[in-house]
Amino acid sequence: MGSEVGFTSLGLVAWLCCLSLGPVEGGKVLVIPADGSHWLSMKILVKELNRRGHDVLVLVPENSLLIHDSASYKTETYQVSFTSGELDEMMSELKTGLFLKPPKITDLFVNVQRFVNFTSIQLKACEDLLHNQPLMRRLRGVGFDTVLTDPFVPCGSIVARVFSIPVVYFLRGLPCELDLKANQCPTPPSYVPVSYSGNTNIMTFPQRVKNVLMSVTELYTCRLLFGHYDQMVSRYLGEDITYKELLGDGAIWLLRYDFAFEWPRPLLPNMVLIGGINCAKGAPLPADLEEFVDGSGEDGFIVLTLGSMVPSMPEEKARRFFDAFRQIPQRVVWRHAGVPPEGVPTNVRLMPWIPQNDLLAHPKAKVFITHGGTHGIYEGICNAVPMLIFPLFGDQGDNVHRLVTRGVAESLGIYDVTTEKLLAALNKIIHDKSYKERIAALSQIHLDRPVPPLELAVFWTEFVMRHKGAAHLKVAAHDLNWIQYHSLDVIGIIVLTLLTVLWVTLKCCLFCVRKCYRKGTAKRKSE
C-alpha cells in the first residue's frame, strides 16, 4: 500500500512525544467482507491493519469473485454450497442487457432484482459460514476484539452479535439508505436528496414533493431488498429481529464518501467519513506503459475502465469507441480483459489490468472514462482528472449525478453510445478548461482534511478495540420506536390536554353564562 497523498499536514510531530495512549498492538480483527468490487476498498484497510501489527483474519468463501488469499493478511477459507460455475453464471446474468437496454420506468425493479440476485449467492455463502459449526467454534475461541465487515452482507453483524464483540462497518452506503435508517441518522427530505431521485440538495417545490414521495417509497423498497436478510437474521439469531435492528449494533460506521462528493447532510458522531481511502500516492508506471502515455505529448491520454466487475465490452460497442478514438490525438489506455475486439487503433492500448491510480496520477492524464463506481470516482477526484461516465448499475447512476452537477464530468448511456456522442463528450471535456479547473478545486477540498482517510479508518477500528466499542458516540434514538422518535405520542398528549382544558373551560363558561341568564330570567319573572 503506497502512502497517502496530498492530505494537509497538521504539524503533529510536536506532540507525538507526549502521548499517553498508543495504538493497540496486536488487536485481533475478524474480517467478514462482501464479495465483488466492495472488497477492493476494504482490502486497503485490512492490509494496513495487518501492517500495523494487528492479528487480522479474513474469512474467504471457497468460490469467490475477488476475495483471495494474500501475503498481506491471514485468511480462512470456508466451504460454500455453490460452485464457481454458478457464481460466474450469476455474474453474467447481472451483466445481461447492461450494454443494450435503455433505462425504463421499470428500472427500479430491475435494480431490485439485480440486487436480490447478487446478494442471494452471498447470503448463501453467509449461511454456509454460519452453519459451519467447527469453524464458528474455532473463531469464537480466538477472542477477537472486533469484527470488521461490509454490511452489504449480514454475516459480520450476526457473528458480532453472537460472539458479543463490537462491529465496525465499512461501506459506501446501503441501498434504500438502510445504513442511515439503522444508525438513526436524521435525513430531512427537504434538503437531503433521496438516491435515484435526480435531485440535488437544492430543490424546487415539485422536486421536494418527488423527494418526499420517494423517501416514503424507500420504506417499501427496503422491504423488497432486505426482506430475505430479515428472514435469515431472525432464523439464525432465533429472535424476531430485522436486519435494520441488527445493524443498529454498529459501533463505528466507516463511510466511503466525503462532502467533496456528497451533498452536505446531518451526521451522527459514530459516522466516520473516509472517502478517498483508496487514493494512494501515484507510483511510477511500468517502463513500456510510461513510454506509451508519455508519447502522447501535449495532447495527453485517456484512461478507460468499466470497473472490476465488467472487464470487457461487446465487440460491436467497442468498435464505436475505436472509431471515436481514431479521430482524436489523445492516446488511450483501456482495461479490457478476455478476447480483444478487432481493429484496435494505434493510439489505443488494451490491457487486461491497468495501474489505474498511477495512470490517473500521471500529469498527462486528460480524461477518465469510467463506469462511475466510487472507487474509481475517488481516484479521479483525488488526481483531479475530469471524467466521462457510463453508469452501469448499483449506485453508479447516482454517483454520476453528483459529479455532473458539479461540472467535473459528463455522462453517457453505454446502451446507446455512438461515435459522435463519444467524440462530442470527449472534446468538450478536453477543450473546455472549466472541467479541469473545477475538478482541480474539488480535488483540493477533498485532499484538505485533517487526517488522511486510511489513518482515520485505522484509528477508529483501533479505538473500538481499545474501548470495546464506542458507546459514547451512539445516540439514544435506538431505544425509541418511530412514534417516540418523532415525539408523536408527546404531541398527542399535549394536544389532547390542551383540547380537554379548552373544552372544560368552555363548558365552565357556558355553565356560568347559563346560570347568570337563568338567574336574570327568574329575577325578571319574579319582578
Add this chain to the structure above:
Amino acid sequence: MGSEVGFTSLGLVAWLCCLSLGPVEGGKVLVIPADGSHWLSMKILVKELNRRGHDVLVLVPENSLLIHDSASYKTETYQVSFTSGELDEMMSELKTGLFLKPPKITDLFVNVQRFVNFTSIQLKACEDLLHNQPLMRRLRGVGFDTVLTDPFVPCGSIVARVFSIPVVYFLRGLPCELDLKANQCPTPPSYVPVSYSGNTNIMTFPQRVKNVLMSVTELYTCRLLFGHYDQMVSRYLGEDITYKELLGDGAIWLLRYDFAFEWPRPLLPNMVLIGGINCAKGAPLPADLEEFVDGSGEDGFIVLTLGSMVPSMPEEKARRFFDAFRQIPQRVVWRHAGVPPEGVPTNVRLMPWIPQNDLLAHPKAKVFITHGGTHGIYEGICNAVPMLIFPLFGDQGDNVHRLVTRGVAESLGIYDVTTEKLLAALNKIIHDKSYKERIAALSQIHLDRPVPPLELAVFWTEFVMRHKGAAHLKVAAHDLNWIQYHSLDVIGIIVLTLLTVLWVTLKCCLFCVRKCYRKGTAKRKSE
C-alpha cells in the same frame, strides 16, 4: 502554550513528506472576542495561530474584564462608551445573591436577566466598535482572510458580513441553543435533552413531555435573550434580519465540547468538536507550591476555584469551607483574590492566582472543587480528577448535570452549603474509588481522538482561509423556511391530492351507483 497531552498518535509522520497542501502561511485573522471567561479558551487558539505565523489582530475594548494586550498577538484597542467603573458595577450586580439565594422557579427569568445585563455592556462595546468609522475603514483595508469570533457577541458576525469575509465561530454553545438553530442542526427532542431540563439522553415519557414543552419554550426564551441582538443587527446592517439568520453565515463552528462530556447527538459537517482545547500538558509547579502539595503525602490535595469571574468568597461562607477543611487530612490550594478571610487553616493555602491545570495534572490531586465552567471541567476530565461542583450561573448547572449523571462528580448549592454537607461530599469523592475509576475511563475516551482539539481548531481556521470559507460543508437548509424545512407544504399538498382523489372517486362511485339504481327502478316501473 504547552504542547497537547495525551491524544493518541496516528503515526502520521510517514506521510508528512508527501503533502501537496501546506498550512496557510501568514493568513490574516481578525479576532473579535467576547469578554469574560469565554476569552480564556479562545485565547489559546489565537496564540497558536499567531505562533504559526498568521497575522492575528485582536480587537480589545478599552475597558475590559479579561481581554488585554499580550506579547503573543497584536491588539487594537478601541474606545467604548462605558467606564471601567460601570463594567465593575455590572459584574458585581451579576454576582449579587449568587452565594445567598436558593434557586427558585423564577430562576429562568433571573438567568435571562443576568444574560441581558451581561451582554448589554458587551453590545455597547460592539456598537462603539461598529460606529468607529476610522477604525472600521482601516480594518477593511487590511484584507483579512477570516473573522474569528465568539458569537456570544454579534460584532464578529456583523463585521464579517460587512467585509464579505468568512467567519469562524468559537464557542461552548449559545443560550436557548441559538447556535444549533442558526446552523440548522437537527435536534430531536426525543433523545436530545434541552438545556436546564434536567433530562439525559434517555428519558421516560413524562421527561420527554417536559423536553418537548421546554424545546417549544426555548423559541420564546430565544426572543427574550436575543431580542436586543436582533434590533442591533437589523439597525446596523440596514435590513430586516435576525441574529439567528446572520449567524447562519458561519463557515465553521468550533465547539468546545465532545461526547465524553455531552450526550451523543446529530451534528452537521461544519461543526468541529474541540472540547478540551485548553488541556495543556501539565508544567512543573513553582517550587513552594510543589513543596506544599507534595507535602500532602498519601492523602493528596484539593484544588478549589470558582472561576475567573468569581475570584473570592464572602467571609461567612469561606468559614464553612475552612471548618470542613480542618477536619480532613488533605491539603487545599484555593484560588482566592482580594482580602483573605480570617482563620485560614494550616492545610489551606489561599492564592490570588493558581496554575490550575498544572495542579490538576499533579498525581496527588484528589478533588477539584469548581463552579462548573467548561474550561475547568475539561481540565478536570483531561487530568482525570473527580469534581465537587458549586454551579453559579450560565450553563454551569447544566454542565454539572452531565458530570453527576456520569458518576464523576458531586454537586452542592453554594447558597446553602454547610460544613457537614461539604465534608460528606468530599469524603464520598475521596474514599469511594468509583469516582476516580469513572473519571479515569472518561478521561481516556476524551483524550483518545484522532487529532488534538487545538490542532483541529487551527486546521479548520486555516482551511477557511485557504478556501475562502467551507461552502461544501454547509447544508442547504438555510434557504428553507420552517414549513419547507419540515416538508409541511409537501405533506399538505400530498394529503390534499389524496383527499381530492378519494373524494372524486367516491363521487364517481356514488354517481354510478345512483345511475344503476335509477335504471333498475325505471326498468322495474316500466315492467
